[in-house]
Amino acid sequence: MKKIIQLFILISFTVINGQPNCEAFKINGEMQRYEACKKAMETKGHYQFSREYQRKLDEAIKIDPNYVYPYWAKSIAYLKSGDFVSWKRLIDKAVELNPEDRLGYRGWCRYQFFRDYEGAIKDIEKFDQLVDYDIGQSQNGMYHLNIAKGLCYKALGERVKAISIIERQIKLNEKDDFIGAYDYLHLGVLYLETGKLEKAIEVFKKQSTYNELAENQYYIALAQKKLGKKMECKNSLDKARNLYLENRKMFDVYTHPMDKIYLEEIDKELKQLTTTVNRQ
Incomplete structure (x- = not known):
């Protein structure tokens, strides 16, 4: 069972954090995005907290200010270092540019790191309204986002609502034989x-x-x-x-x-x- 859980975490983390395929932009004729992507990929091998890592991402943003990846990549280092003000500014920009890809991530971070339960619920529910597919797992792969939402309601004292949400999601998870x-x-x-x-x-x-x-x-x-x-x-x-x-x-x-x-x-x-x- 432990191996299944560990594999689950690894798969989820890899999918969420996978680097973009720059060649796909080139094939689609999005050359500005392609150049920004290539510049962002120059961070490979650089320490996440280094000036060079951040500089490469800043250059990618200059090439294409509407490319979401470098904003998100920059934000992670600030989150890990405890500079939550800078993280919030960057992740908010990433969500603005691509809410479908980044709302779930921001919602989970609001729950996990900031105990911003109301903000987390808002992000997760907005994400759910935006898409017509399963909203998926938390950033660390341990929870379905609906389970996280239920835990937010519990933290706010709404235990009956939390039970309803978590019961419903567990039933769905059991059908897929993939319990958190x-x-x-x-x-x-x-x-x-x-x-x-x-x-x-x-x-x-x-x-x-x-x-x-x-x-x-x-x-x-x-x-x-x-x-x-x-x-x-x-x-x-x-x-x-x-x-x-x-x-x-x-x-x-x-x-x-x-x-x-x-x-x-x-x-x-x-x-x-x-x-x-x-x-x-």
């Missing part, structure tokens, strides 16, 4: 937070079968605790702890994923459970 690495986990946590304990455990079991995580066993334990199933809760917390130490946990190279937990939280629940049992 954390889809069931997020849905299960939403059920847990809205008091649907048995449904939560049912979905967490699906997550266990698909991609077991420390977070998954931790949240199962919380549901079992509320149901008064102390022994089952203890077993789940022990599993969560072992999984965490085995590094089988939620991960994002850049940010803290929603519903992620830490070892201290598992140990805190174990301590509280042990104290309660000893008092009885």
